[in-house]
Amino acid sequence: MDPEELRQRFSLLTTAHLTDGCVRAGVQVRCAPAGTHSVVPSARVAGRVTPARHVGSVDVFLEAYETANPGDVLVVDNGGRLDESCVGDLAVLEAEAAGLSGVVIWGLHRDTADIKKIGLPVFSLGSIPTGPLSVSARPDGALESAVVGEWTVTREDLVFGDEDGVLFVPADRADEVLDRAEGIRDTERRQADRIRAGESLREQVRFADFLAERAKSPSLTFRQHLRAVGGAIEE
Numbered sequence: 080m081d082p083e084e085l086r087q088r089f090s091l092l093t094t095a096h097l098t099d100g101c102v103r104a105g106v107q108v109r110c111a112p113a114g115t116h117s118v119v120p121s122a123r124v125a126g127r128v129t130p131a132r133h134v135g136s137v138d139v140f141l142e143a144y145e146t147a148n149p150g151d152v153l154v155v156d157n158g159g160r161l162d163e164s165c166v167g168d169l170a171v172l173e174a175e176a177a178g179l180s181g182v183v184i185w186g187l188h189r190d191t192a193d194i195k196k197i198g199l200p201v202f203s204l205g206s207i208p209t210g211p212l213s214v215s216a217r218p219d220g221a222l223e224s225a226v227v228g229e230w231t232v233t234r235e236d237l238v239f240g241d242e243d244g245v246l247f248v249p250a251d252r253a254d255e256v257l258d259r260a261e262g263i264r265d266t267e268r269r270q271a272d273r274i275r276a277g278e279s280l281r282e283q284v285r286f287a288d289f290l291a292e293r294a295k296s297p298s299l300t301f302r303q304h305l306r307a308v309g310g311a312i313e314e
Contacts, residue, residue: 080253082126082150082180085237089125092260094239094246100260106252111183111245112159112228114204118191122200124181124240126152127250128232130225133157133165133186135214140170143222149178152238156225157186159204163211166201168193175199183238183245185227202240284308 080088089097094110101108117123129151131143143153153174157165166182168190174182181200188194188203189210224233232238232247239246248256270283281287289304 080250082148085253086125086150086180088257088261089123089239092257092264094241094243096260096264097239097246097248097256099263100256100258101246101248103259103263104252104255106248106256109230109232109247110228111185111202111230111247112204113244115183115185115202115240115245116205117240117242118188118194118201118203118206119198121242122181122202122240124152124183124200124202124238126150126180126238128152128154128225128234128236128238128247129179130154130156130222130233132218132221132225133211134217134221135211137170139217139221140166141173144173144177144179146222147177147179150180151178153179153182154225154227154232154238155182155184155186156227157184158226159228160186161204161207163187163209164189164207165211166203167210168197171197171199171201181240183227183240185225200240202245 098108129143129147131139131153133139133155155166164187166184166188171182171194175197184203187205187207188201189206189208191206194201224231230247235250236247237250237253273283274280284305285308289301293299
């Protein structure tokens, strides 16, 4: 899937739709840690992961840009550190110039005002004024993978971000996940329209029937019931 098609399809979805799509497709849900939010209000990003492990110097980002493809997203592993920033305005401006579509940081950023002016989507755990105060030796594979929270991601992954947070999806499962997410979105929109028209969600999902059936079969779960009636609110 080319970068423009990916962005177009995601523009009509949310990361919540995609996580539900992962569940339906049997794909492991891999979210960045809670608190990973966009610096630019309401920004969205979708693209292939370009990983970079930060150890105190910006050169790893510049090297990553050399091999990135247009539309990629720089995913920075700074170990979730909260005592230093690892990305500032120049790194973001250079990412934009290199054709990247955004930056996701497992760590902090700085130069918030300038990053907002640049407008490129940047997701991080927050900001702090200080940059790195020391430089460590670069680990092997610093441009091959990045850790974000409990997940290791590579160039074989796609990354999606919006107001709910950041999600990683294997590139070879993206079509299936997107298809599932689009189906869930459409079902939920129909359900929302029916609520606005006066038909409660309880009526739509036949909740009274679920309660009656559960009284007979206590092991029955709501998700099992929803699958039978075509609801989408649990997955």
